[in-house]
Amino acid sequence: MGSRISPFLWFDDQAEEAVNFYVSLFPNSKIGKVARYGEAGPGPKGSVMTVSFELDGLPVTALNGGPHFKFTEAISFVVDCETQDEVDRYWQKLTAEGAPSQCGWLKDKFGLSWQIVPRALGELMSGPDPVRSQRVMKAILGMTKIDIAELWRAYEG
Secondary structure, three states: OOOOOOOEEEEOOOHHHHHHHHHHHOOOOEEEEEEEOOOOOOOOOOOEEEEEEEEOOEEEEEEEOOOOOOOOOOOEEEEEEOOHHHHHHHHHHHHOOOEEOOOOEEEOOOOOEEEEEEOHHHHHHOOOOHHHHHHHHHHHHOOOOOOHHHHHHHHHO
């Protein structure tokens, strides 16, 4: 049995476009049900209301709810990457028409925040040597896209 908790994303009117984009980027992703507005609205009759989809196996729902709410960095999706190639690929795809930020964070073209993070970061930041961990923290604070080799160099001193 899967989790009873899943993300619900509020878009102005780009839910279907966003879902198609996200599903194209991540393996193990697919579009599920699409619900459309009817006579009762509040969206135009026949337009997409919600799209259920799986994002790398995670159930998510996207809503075309109008311009009332915007995404903020207070909520983000974390992409756990094994290699620098993965970091580079997701970074390039998600920043296209979006905006890079700091420490592996970015906003995509829909305004949704993502963290593109190498799996090694957890090991490097929580190691038993606080001096090494602090060097890694200092290095990451100077990065936009995370460079795994640079993190290891900082860790080793």
